[in-house]
Amino acid sequence: MSTASRLGMTAASLLALLLVWQGAALWAASPLLPSPAAVLAAMQRAAEGGALQRNIAITLARVAAAFFIAMAIGSALGIALGRSPRLNELFGPWVIVLLNLPALVVIILCYVWFGLTEAAAITAVSINKIPNVAVTMREGAAALSRDLDEMARVYRFGRWRTLRHVTLPQLVPFFTASARSGLALTWKIVLVVELLGRSNGVGFELQTAFQMFDVATVLAYALAFTVVVQIIEMGLLQPWERWANGWRR
Amino acid sequence: MSAITLDIAEKRYPARTGTPAREIFRDFRLDVAAGEFLVLLGSSGLGKTTLLNIAAGLDDTYRGAVRFGTANPRIAYAFQNPRLLPWRTVLENVALPLGEGMAARTSARRMLEEVGLAELASAYPERLSLGQQRRAALARAFAIEPDVLLMDEPFVSLDQPAAERLRELLRRLLARRPASVMFVTHDPREAVALASRIVLLEGSPATVARDVKVTLGLRERASPALADAFLIRMGIIPRTEPATPRG
Ligand SMILES: Nc1ncnc2c1ncn2[C@@H]1O[C@H](COP(=O)(O)OP(=O)(O)OP(=O)(O)O)[C@@H](O)[C@H]1O
Ligand SMILES: [Mg+2]
Numbered sequence: 223m224s225t226a227s228r229l230g231m232t233a234a235s236l237l238a239l240l241l242v243w244q245g246a247a248l249w250a251a252s253p254l255l256p257s258p259a260a261v262l263a264a265m266q267r268a269a270e271g272g273a274l275q276r277n278i279a280i281t282l283a284r285v286a287a288a289f290f291i292a293m294a295i296g297s298a299l300g301i302a303l304g305r306s307p308r309l310n311e312l313f314g315p316w317v318i319v320l321l322n323l324p325a326l327v328v329i330i331l332c333y334v335w336f337g338l339t340e341a342a343a344i345t346a347v348s349i350n351k352i353p354n355v356a357v358t359m360r361e362g363a364a365a366l367s368r369d370l371d372e373m374a375r376v377y378r379f380g381r382w383r384t385l386r387h388v389t390l391p392q393l394v395p396f397f398t399a400s401a402r403s404g405l406a407l408t409w410k411i412v413l414v415v416e417l418l419g420r421s422n423g424v425g426f427e428l429q430t431a432f433q434m435f436d437v438a439t440v441l442a443y444a445l446a447f448t449v450v451v452q453i454i455e456m457g458l459l460q461p462w463e464r465w466a467n468g469w470r471r
Numbered sequence: 472m473s474a475i476t477l478d479i480a481e482k483r484y485p486a487r488t489g490t491p492a493r494e495i496f497r498d499f500r501l502d503v504a505a506g507e508f509l510v511l512l513g514s515s516g517l518g519k520t521t522l523l524n525i526a527a528g529l530d531d532t533y534r535g536a537v538r539f540g541t542a543n544p545r546i547a548y549a550f551q552n553p554r555l556l557p558w559r560t561v562l563e564n565v566a567l568p569l570g571e572g573m574a575a576r577t578s579a580r581r582m583l584e585e586v587g588l589a590e591l592a593s594a595y596p597e598r599l600s601l602g603q604q605r606r607a608a609l610a611r612a613f614a615i616e617p618d619v620l621l622m623d624e625p626f627v628s629l630d631q632p633a634a635e636r637l638r639e640l641l642r643r644l645l646a647r648r649p650a651s652v653m654f655v656t657h658d659p660r661e662a663v664a665l666a667s668r669i670v671l672l673e674g675s676p677a678t679v680a681r682d683v684k685v686t687l688g689l690r691e692r693a694s695p696a697l698a699d700a701f702l703i704r705m706g707i708i709p710r711t712e713p714a715t716p717r718g
Contacts, residue, residue, distance in 0.1 A: 369550070369552065369554050370554060370556065372524075372529050372550075372554075373548075373550065373554040375528075375529060376527050376528075376529065376546060376547070376548040377547075377548075377567070377568035377611070377615065378568070379567065379568070383567060383571065387556060387559060387563075387567055388556065391556070391558040391559075394558075468595075469557055469558040469559075469595040469597070470557075470595075470597070
């Protein structure tokens with residue numbers, strides 16, 4: 223399928239969703255299921271004072287901070303575990319425990335221990351994501367090619383050239399995979415963190431709207447934020463992935 | 472003085488799940504003279520790759536020593552698979568052993584011209600045919616101007632004409648940049664085509680069963696009948712069956 227026709231299909235599918243939504247709203251005829259037009263109006267209202275933009279920016283900043291911290295620590299941890307069976311025996315189980323700890327528990331503990339602070343919020347999100355990144359990167363680091371490593375040794379690449387030209391390129395697919403799933407996970411958890419212990423951001427606004435049963439505003443924020451995340455996915459992550467995979471047949 | 476002296480008191484692989492412990496070499500000694508083209512023949516699983524890996528310094532889990540005629544020799548290794556970095560262009564693959572500067576790229580480009588790959592310099596290896604990848608691997612090996620050249624069945628799974636073209640290329644490259652070569656193959660005719668000395672390995676642990684100088688002219692080397700006659704005369708292949716040509 224060509225890119226154009228694929229885009230066409232996506233647009234048609236979204237349009238169908240919109241129609242179903244509109245139909246359901248007409249049938250329910252209740253403010254608890256607002257029509258697309260009502261949601262758009264709510265979005266405009268929120269955007270007029272700049273609240274929508276400001277809150278989305280604040281949330282994105284938290285997502286970005288937590289995302290980069292988690293990617294950095296998770297990658298380092300995963301590579302270390304993947305390279306050293308001894309370390310993996312020692313700390314592998316810790317990663318499994320962290321992986322299975324509910325996000326909510328981590329968030330509550332962070333707020334209890336470090337107070338209702340920005341640092342606690344970002345730490346909580348990072349800790350939720352680190353084990354996922356670590357597990358993916360560990361898999362990549364354990365699967366590094368021995369053949370290429372031997373080649374680099376014979377031809378005396380040295381540490382730096384080996385890292386840059388031999389090791390890291392093999393980890394790119396794993397890095398992208400964890401970045402991708404990581405972004406999705408991070409922004410969902412950031413909303414919860416904001417809802418529980420912050421006084422701004424999309425999560426906080428959602429809670430306020432929820433308390434007033436203002437479903438139109440809830441949907442307005444959710445939609446706006448989803449669109450922003452999609453744009454980041456398509457505008458940043460996918461081009462980077464294409465660039466990194468340019469050598470593939 | 473020898474260019475390479477392999478002195479292996481003992482090389483064994485420990486038992487693993489599924490494979491019993493195996494002793495590959497015991498009191499094994501092999502000297503390679505400077506400028507010699509030594510071809511190692513021997514059946515599969517004998518330890519030829521193991522020997523090259525020991526010579527290359529990739530395997531140090533053995534008792535014994537490897538000595539070189541020159542201190543700190545430059546070693547190039549053409550592996551059975553080309554082992555090019557798929558995410559780097561052909562040019563970068565050839566240049567990387569030389570460093571990362573412009574000078575490295577310039578000599579890599581010259582090397583690619585010599586092996587006839589100039590047009591493919593900016594292609595990624597996976598877009599190349601196997602023969603072309605083998606050429607790139609040869610270019611990489613010769614780019615560092617090696618003192619010692621190790622080759623592990625570098626022309627296997629090519630058709631005969633392609634393999635012959637690569638052997639021709641190898642002869643030409645060596646004429647310009649002499650090196651001491653250890654070349655592993657299964658194909659006795661390939662051995663005759665290239666070698667100045669053929670060593671046939673046998674048994675477990677492996678020992679040298681035949682060690683013959685090859686002083687044939689180019690015409691005799693190129694003719695399968697004459698090559699077979701030589702191989703039979705030297706006891707490298709048995710009299711009754713003809714050497715099996717390899718595809
Ligand atoms: N890492 C290893 N661990 C255990 N056994 C090994 C290992 N590498 C090789 N061997 C065994 O050692 C023996 C020699 O292996 P090697 O690869 O050197 O043989 P070879 O002569 O190169 O064979 P071929 O001609 O098939 O390439 C084989 O029986 C092989 O199974
Ligand atoms: Mg082998």
